[in-house]
Amino acid sequence: MLKRESVLKDQGIQVYNGIEFEELSHIPKINLRGQSDNKDFMSSSGTILDILLPTEPNISNVTVNAKVIWLGPNEWLVEINNENKFKEIFSKLQSTLNPQNTAVTDLTENRTIIKVSGHNLYTLLAKFMVIDLDTVLQKETAVAQTLFIKVPILLVRNHKYSEKPSIDIHTNRSHAQYIYKILVDGSHNLDF
Amino acid sequence: MFLINCPYCGEREQAEFSCGGEAHIVRPKNPPELTDDQWSEYLFMRKNIKGIQFERWNHSNGCRRWFNVARNTATDEILKIYNMGEKPPNISGDALDTPSGEPEIGSGNISTTYTKK
Structure with a gap:
């Protein structure tokens, strides 16, 4: 069986200049594809997941x-x-959904998540991306797909309005170290 | 760099998108019946307008959806964004004057205005 290795070698939570970094490796992830106007697909997947698939852009449920x-x-x-x-959800999705017009893919080993949090988090991230984080991540359930320098990433907001900013950065495993090292390097001068 | 307003994700920088070239080019229904000239016209010949051009764009580093854009190629001003399958909007705009007087079509490349006898 494949030995699972964390990209950041299970370093745990690292703190640099008030920014906390943690890799959430091996969190099971499924990529689900189907037409949102297909009622059977939406209701079946909603029942299996016990949650409705969001149809509003750039949010999570x-x-x-x-x-x-x-x-x-x-x-x-x-x-x-x-x-x-x-395992239960994945097999249920595969057996229930029509394979002709849907796709269920296990992405667990393909992607990893770098969780970053801290009061200066938006300042840190803004160094490396053009996207306006205040606007795009305004909602508590906001998500955004964008580029980190030239690497495609998915930002998922975790924090509520009253809490310190906390964002999950989903990326390919092969890009994780690159992103992590750049973020750590960038966190050294956030006091300007 | 310029900003493109993705119909799903909102305003994002151009680097997140890929341009799919000129829009509204319809694939011929019976390719075997075409002459080589007609087929190459469909495959290769593009207007390359200086001014308002209708283009296909894909938000490749976002929602991965295709959409159409009416863009002024001289100024990069985006005048309209509309869905795939929709007809091109009836819009017009002024192209910038060019000091060297290139033609509107195939600017800088006179050979593209060549018509076969």
Whole structure:
């Protein structure tokens, strides 16, 4: 069996200049594709996941077991926080949904998540991306797909309005170290 | 750099998008019946307008959706964004004058205005 390795070598939470970094590796993830105007697909996947797939762009829906992130009008990323639950949900999705017009793909080993948090987080991220974070991540459930320098990433807002900023950066495993090192380097001079 | 207003994700920088070239080029219904000239016209010949051009764009680093854009190629001003399958909007705008007087079509490349006898 494939030995699972964390990209950042299980360093735990690292703190640099008030910014906390943590890799959330091996969180089960499913890429789900289907037409949002297909009622059968929407209701079946909603029943299996116990949550409706968001049809509003750039938001996520969250339950106790899963987080469903909008990626496009016909594409969602499902993050499941329990390995056993993941196996159950994944097999149910595969057996229930019509394979001719839907796709269920396990992305667990393909992507990793770098969780970053801290009061100066938006200042840090703004160094490396053109996107206006205050506007794009305004909603508490906001998500955004964009470029980090030239690397495609998915930003998922975790914090509520009253809390310190906390964002999950979803990226390919092969880009994770690159992003992590740039963020750590950038966190050294946030006091300007 | 310029900003493009993705119909789904909102305003994002151009680097997140890929341009798919000129829009509203319809694939011929019976390719085997075409002459080589007609087929190459469909495959290769593009207007390359200096002024308002209708283009296909894809938000490749975002929602990965295709849409059409009416863009002034001289100024990069985006005049209209509309869905795939929609007809081109009836809009017009002034192209910038060029000091060297290139033609509107195939600016800087006179050979594209060549018509076959």
